[in-house]
Amino acid sequence: MRLAVGGREASVYTGGKALDTTLPAIVFVHGAMHDHSVWTLLARWFAHHGHAVLAVDLPGHSGSEGPALASVEALADWLLALLDAAGVAQAALVGHSMGSLIALEVAAQSPERVSRLVMIATAYPMAVSKALFDAAERDPHVAIDSVNAFSHSTLAGKPSHPGPGSWLHGGNRALMRRMQAGAEGNLFLDDFRVCDRYRGGLEAAARVACPATLILGESDQMTSPKQTADLAAALRADVKRLPSGHAVMTEAPELVLAALRQALSPTAIA
């Protein structure tokens, strides 16, 4: 589905079904150097189980027109404008990594529009090392390879994503390279600066009114579970730890589905 958001075209994957805004809505927000396709299985499952699903491509990523936006706050404004454009009054927000910060900021800015908040593979602060920025300045492909290796905890993520026979390391590297190649500038720097510069996380968490869940990878080397205690406390969040690295949706798709079904069920209470 394509929408006009802030005068620019945005692309939204709706899980293989036309969007029906009379159904409870779920918005999936991808992380740095990714697009909607990291959510394919989850988006399809929820779209075929009674939900209106919007897995967005953030500006400057895949199908959504650029340029990429420079801050979590700007991306939160964009996401709210996208909900307006789609005719969605209220939604559950599910974000991964950088996308989890965007979801958090939306839930803080407009609590009335967010029914649930799920932050996957998150941390606050989401600091990025100078070495990684330096590498990305010199050669984004080197930085991508490094992030790709740090993002995975296994050489055998089963049953794989989007299906058997997919090599997760190779698929993720190809996706990140595609995002970089399709961007107007150095998207790697843009996205990781968004993560690194976000300062309002705990204040935002204190303003969140809806039930919140953190889904963390026990072996996450990008956003360590150890860096979530303050965030979890501020959100009064239910915390679920899965045997996975940072690439939780692709390394453990079945476990993430089970965790999300629980987090998004009508009976989930903060």
Next chain:
Amino acid sequence: MPGYSDPGFDTLALHAGAAPDAATGARAVPIHLTTSFVFESSEHAASLFNMERSGHVYSRISNPTNAVLEERVAALEGGAGSIATASGQAALHLAIATIAAAGSHIVASSALYGGSHNLLHYTLARFGIATTFVRPGDVDGWRDAIRPETKLFFGETLGNPGLDVLDIPTLAALAHEHDLPLLVDSTFTTPWLMRPFDHGADLLYHSATKFLSGHGTVIGGVLVDSGRFDWAAATGRTGRFKELTEAYDGFHGMVFSDESTVGAFLLRARREGLRDFGASMSPHTAWLILQGIETLPLRMARHVENTRKVVAFLAGHERVARVGYPELDSHPDHALAKRLLPRGCGSVFSFDLQGSREQGRAFIESLKIFSHLANVGDCRSLVIHPASTTHFRMDDAALARSGIGPGTIRLSIGLEDADDLIDDLKRALKAAAKA
């Protein structure tokens, strides 16, 4: 920057795609010889069929043992994923059938394995898919052959029979300039000698029957996608690949490029190609190929080491008119081989005996270690005399057009002691001289 990277080739050859079995603790990859997999519930079944969840349904479409092989080969090639097929020919057919249909056109190297040439020139033509064959080094010829309906560039990393080295960087750049993917047959080189995706190729396949398996025991193929070719962008500019970018009625109206930004090709190949054409691999075969891949780095190094010794012997023998191996200065693609194949040019090559067809036959029949058969890439050394076997219906003029002389012999060098191989060849050369 300092930091992590993916494991090295030898580690991936042993571990990629496999972990100790969760149910039993088995360290080696189990062989899942089962046609089908029990659903947890009706809802689980529906979600697997509708690609809402990942998992196995029926072994024609996917199987846990095959998945290990698929992930391992993709890892070794630097790809996003792969599909195991019944043979290398099935892999080539699957690649083409996923994006081509009646009215489509392919530009292919003229230096191809005979089976691939048959498929393109005769069989696919019967189904309305035309092919223009171009000499692999004729870049202008590749460019001139492109038509609006062209879907694919196709060649072999090392062409048959003369070991023409495919200039992958140049042809990939030309293909991409015209919004076309480059598919290569990587059978002769394996990822240990060359990773075509590193040079710009978009798709590749192996006859896993050969070096990947390495033991001459099974027939199989693997089709690998780099995940690099942007099917949606290319279709936006040329309208070429609507099979991947428009709703497919045969799978719930799925738009494959929406489902997976980098895996659209493999999704359609599996969800349509394996489902409907059905050229899938037995899990037992997948397991045997995995056994081979575990020692691929060791075997390829020895294949190349032995080949260099045999090539050096033959190149200095008075009864040998020509040795066609790209590491020799005399080979037309020597410079390209040094650039693209620094680890070696494989272990399959041909040479010309001085003499008649009869002398060629006598040479073959005098060999004791080399086995006379129609295969390559075995751990045992193999030999064939094209003029008296695969091409026996051709006269000398027709043979010459195929780059084959009456005394041309093709060898596939195995893992025996190189001295024994050379002694065997010495004996046979003497016998041929007396014939």
